[in-house]
Amino acid sequence: MRRILLVDDSHTVRMYGRSILTSLPEVQIEEAQNGIEALEKTIAQKFDLLLVDVNMPKMDGYTLLRELRSRPALWSIPAIMVTTEDKEEDLRRAYAAGASFHLSKPFDPEFLRRSVALLLGEGA
Amino acid sequence: MSVNDDEFVWFRDFFGRKTGIYFEDNKRYFVDRRLTARMQATGHKSCLLYLRFVQFQASQSEFQRLVNAMTVNETYFFREDYQLIALVDGVLDDVKKRKKPGESIRIWSMPCSTGEEPYSIAIYLLEHWPGMADADVEIIGSDINSAVLDSAREGLFTDYALRSTPPAIVAKYFKQVSDTTHRLLPEIREAITFTQVNLSNPDETRSYRGFDIVFCRNLLIYFDSTSRREAVECLYGALNPGGYVFLGHSESMSRISSLFTISKAADALVYQKPL
Numbered sequence: 001m002r003r004i005l006l007v008d009d010s011h012t013v014r015m016y017g018r019s020i021l022t023s024l025p026e027v028q029i030e031e032a033q034n035g036i037e038a039l040e041k042t043i044a045q046k047f048d049l050l051l052v053d054v055n056m057p058k059m060d061g062y063t064l065l066r067e068l069r070s071r072p073a074l075w076s077i078p079a080i081m082v083t084t085e086d087k088e089e090d091l092r093r094a095y096a097a098g099a100s101f102h103l104s105k106p107f108d109p110e111f112l113r114r115s116v117a118l119l120l121g122e123g124a
Numbered sequence: 125m126s127v128n129d130d131e132f133v134w135f136r137d138f139f140g141r142k143t144g145i146y147f148e149d150n151k152r153y154f155v156d157r158r159l160t161a162r163m164q165a166t167g168h169k170s171c172l173l174y175l176r177f178v179q180f181q182a183s184q185s186e187f188q189r190l191v192n193a194m195t196v197n198e199t200y201f202f203r204e205d206y207q208l209i210a211l212v213d214g215v216l217d218d219v220k221k222r223k224k225p226g227e228s229i230r231i232w233s234m235p236c237s238t239g240e241e242p243y244s245i246a247i248y249l250l251e252h253w254p255g256m257a258d259a260d261v262e263i264i265g266s267d268i269n270s271a272v273l274d275s276a277r278e279g280l281f282t283d284y285a286l287r288s289t290p291p292a293i294v295a296k297y298f299k300q301v302s303d304t305t306h307r308l309l310p311e312i313r314e315a316i317t318f319t320q321v322n323l324s325n326p327d328e329t330r331s332y333r334g335f336d337i338v339f340c341r342n343l344l345i346y347f348d349s350t351s352r353r354e355a356v357e358c359l360y361g362a363l364n365p366g367g368y369v370f371l372g373h374s375e376s377m378s379r380i381s382s383l384f385t386i387s388k389a390a391d392a393l394v395y396q397k398p399l
Contacts, residue, residue, distance in 0.1 A: 088182035095180035102179050111137055118134045118172070 002120050003046065006031045007038040007064065008053040008082070013105075017051060020109045021116060035059025039067050042074055049119055050079040051112075052099075054090065065097035078119035082107065125163060127156045131171045135159065138179070143191060143268060144324035144351030158193040162186070192271040197342070199240045201247075201281070201289045204341070207370050208244065210392035211337070212253040215368050219336045220255050222366055228260040232335045232362065234323065235343050236265030239276030240285055242316045243308060245339070247297055266321045266332075273318045279308035323355045332362045342372035344380065356381045360397060369395040 004027060006017045014031045021029055030047070032038035034056045042050070050068075054061040061081055068074040081099035083090040094102055101115050127135075132152060140146045147155050159171060166186065168174035178186050202208065219229055233242035242265035249256055267273055283304045286294055298306035321328045323343070338359050344352045359369055360383045369384060370392065371377060377384055377395045384395035 091180050091182045099180070100176060108141075111141065114130075114134050114137050118130045118175075121128070121130045 001026050001028050002048040003028050003030060004116065005029075005038060005041060005047045005050045007033075007035070007050060007056070007061070009033050009056045010053075013053065017112070020112055021051075024113060024117060024120075027120075035061065035064035035067070038064055042068060042077070043071075047077060049116060050077060051116070052079055052081055054081060054083045054094070062093050062097040065094075065099055069098035080115055080119065125160055125169070125171075127159050127171045131159075131175065132156065135175060138175075139190070139194065140348055140351070142187070142324070143195075143322060144347045144355060145195070146346065146348035146351070147194075155194070158190070162190055162193060165189075188270055192269045195235075195267075195269045196272065197235075197237050199237050200285045200287055201240050201244045203240065203244070203288065204373055205244075205248075205288070206391040207339075207341075208248040208252075210370075210389035210394060211245070212249065214389040215337065215394060216249070216253055216255055216259075219366070219368070220259055223259075226260075228262045229337075230335045231261065231263045231337045231339070232332065233263065233265040233339045234321070235267040235269075235340075236272075236276060236318065237267060237269075238272045238281075238285075239265060239279065239308075239316070239318070240281070241265070241339060241341070242276075242318075243279075243312060246312055246315055247293060251293070263316050264335075265316050265318045267318075268320065268322045270320055273320055276316075276318050277313070279310075279313040281306050281308065323358060324351055326358070329358050329362070332358075334364055335362050336364055336367045337370070338363060338367070339370045341370060342375070344375055345372065352380050356383065360384070363397045365397055366399045367397045369397075371395070 004021060006014050006029060008014050018029050021027060030041065032041055036059045052061040052064060065079055068077060078100040080101045080103055081094040082103050082105055083094065084105050086104050091102060100119055103112060103115060132155060136147045163171060163174040166174065166177065168177060178190065216229065223229065231245060233245065236242050242263050246263055249261060265276060286306060294306060297309055297312055299309065301307050321332065323329060340359055344355060347355060378386065385398055386393060386395055
């Protein structure tokens with residue numbers, strides 16, 4: 001079973017992401033509402049992939065990724081960064097923070113599934 | 125260093141979303157070879173790391189290099205010349221009769237690859253269309269591939285690209301620069317404007333308007349069905365009422381869209397935007 005953590009402050013977006021990803025085989029989905037909650041969950045439990053929104057209260061997506069990458073046990077977890085636009089500055093910051101892949105909202109279900117499948121496959 | 129199935133499928137999807145071009149499974153070897161070459165050129169040890177690099181690179185220069193590697197199409201002068209015959213034998217006269225004095229006839233060659241098509245059109249009109257005497261014709265060649273555009277502007281062609289060109293035409297319009305290479309005369313080179321455009325990007329195609337004739341040959345066959353329909357709608361928007369589209373000989377507009385009226389000019393099928 002592969003475990004995916006959906007990190008987004010919007011309940012709707014988490015529901016949407018869950019509805020798309022549950023069709024992947026052998027996948028279990030957990031949720032977190034902000035960076036701090038995500039960091040705590042990732043430290044306490046094992047995840048195979050994170051889907052991280054950029055803009056969140058308490059701790060944003062960039063900070064969360066930097067926190068993950070600074071911990072030896074978590075530095076290589078695949079993480080897809082979700083931004084609202086393909087802004088150059090967002091891409092640069094996401095890359096620097098250690099994002100594995102990038103998607104922009106609104107994401108296409110098929111492309112999200114493909115990206116997740118690719119990153120989960122690499123960890124196998 | 126290789127490309128696995130998931131990486132290929134992901135890349136095909138990613139590339140298709142940006143360009144409209146969809147690689148069928150039988151293009152796997154073609155795609156893998158080019159991806160691997162770009163991985164090596166950029167010093168990436170795995171395909172996944174390379175794909176990460178491509179999507180995050182803000183300048184998009186690596187994506188453009190990939191586009192250039194994936195979209196090279198060999199062509200030659202006066203290819204499918206029955207369409208050029210149709211042009212001078214009906215189509216241009218029809219367009220010209222609707223023009224007011226001083227209005228130019230605008231022809232768009234998209235995709236133009238290394239320039240053979242727009243240059244062929246220019247030479248063919250000079251040679252065979254009497255209407256040139258009092259018409260102002262503007263020809264624009266466009267392509268998504270920045271490297272072929274550089275080559276088109278350069279105007280150097282091998283014997284192979286001129287294999288269907290009558291020797292008298294080669295002698296008249298080209299200067300031999302080596303045993304097998306010929307340079308198109310500057311007056312023809314300068315008559316064509318070359319621009320880079322991605323037909324799948326509405327932001328890029330928005331300014332392409334007011335054309336009378338579009339040559340869009342052997343491009344839509346590489347598109348997925350959605351991109352194909354959107355591309356045809358883009359061509360429709362780019363044309364003046366009464367304007368014409370020429371497709372490749374194996375392509376059919378009727379399977380894509382009902383926006384155009386089909387008719388025959390000389391031996392060619394042409395698609396006309398209703399007046």
